[in-house]
Amino acid sequence: MTNIVRCKANFKFSSKTAANLSYKIYGESHFEEPTILLLHGLLGSKKHWDSIGKTILNVTKRHVVSVDLRNHGDSPHTNSHKYEDLAEDILKLLDKLSINRVSFVGHSMGGRAAMAVSLLAPEKVAGLLVLDISPISNSKQLTDYLPNVLEAMRKVNFKKEIKVNAAKQKAKKELENIIKEDNLMRAVLSNVKMKPDRTIGWACNVDILIKHFKYIASFPENMKRKRYYGPTLFIGGQLSEYLP
Template sequence: MVATKLRRKANIKSIARFSFKTAANLSYKIHGESHSDEPAILLLHGLLGSKRHWDSIGKTILNVTKRAVVSVDLRNHGDSPHTSSHKYEDLAEDILKLLDKLSITRASFVGHSMGGRAAMTVSLMAPETVAGILVVDISPISNSKQLTEYYPRVLEAMRGVDFKKQKKISTAKQKAKKQLENVIKDDILMRAVLSNVKMRADHTIGWACNVDVLIKHFSYITSFPKSMLKKTYYGPCLFMGGQLSEYLPPDDLVGIREMFPRAVITYVPQVGHNIHVEDPKSFLELTISFLRTNK
């Protein structure tokens, strides 16, 4: 079990009040062993990402903090189940179910984009369980045009890729890339999308992410749950934005602090939406400094 010493009666009750009847059994990776009494750290990817994207960063955070570090595939992504729903409340219950499974009753969260909104939702639904949240380049208040207008085009282009005659992952990725190049101009996003090409259980090649449901429920991905807007999380919150990104406008801080009174916003110079990819050194320095304040 991960960090079993973290069990506290109050926190056990906070998780136990959720039924988990519709929660998915998430795929996860534990980054090495930890014997620390400090809160565990969960890493949550963004839209079209997966737990694998945190491998290098997860190892570094473990080595420096000595805390349990767990990267997670959110529902409809990576190796986690494909479900018929993709609401943030669902994602949060999945995560709480995983904490219960791993005997983690107090954790810090680092979430990028969609994963950041999932982390915020967890903190508002079960605040006693959350030691702190680091939200990477996303806001609960507003949306970037890249998210609302560009990503639907990306998902539709992905749905149009035909893998039927493909036998090898490498050639399937090459074909997918050729079909997607007219829509996806960003190298980081293209790599993330192509990392979703996988051999499925029925020995056919296809997308690891549930493209159809992500398209169907895209309105939920682009809107922070209204049911959360009147809730408050009083723990430590760091919102980390990319200076060249439009996902986290400074003007949103007033609205953010209505839900997260201790929220602080910081910006990493000369990077866009994928801070942890574009400047991992600055990302890790800020992340580790923040996590050390989470008790």
């Protein structure tokens, strides 16, 4: 880990384009800073952090917030999904919750979103814990496999389904030739939900995730000259292809 004086940023988020993110607070509503913000990966949601969020709260005695990133979970579907967008959304949420400084725990896409915030508004970020991703690395699973998964998800037709469990079984049957990993299948099926209009569909915005996948799979070029000098730790499994 490194700990060097962080610089100030002139970045201002646009409240007009930033999404109002759905979130869950672990612990009391009064924040002691720095708050810990948990950011999920592609096809994930805030509920995937429930067990870990409670553990972090109990161990650190700091307040913990898990977030649904745009186009995921209960957060709004938008027509864009770039890391600059995700960073604006997060900064808007920090303002909404009156959080002056935050420590990030971000997995995969959420890790890159956390890095984007740290580069655009470093004075807001007390530290980064990034899981299984970096600004410079990719793997065939990210560049080749996951786009195929998303395309297969788009082809699932839920129109005749009236119950979520039955819809999940239908989706599983149609996707099991593409998705071989149990963990990924569980993450995908967790996106099957009953919508406000009582129809069943994907919680994530599959069309936009496909359309903007090139932005998800690469770190923004315009951020590569920026620097964050605060405490940063990258963690990955021994067999992970996501860290160089």
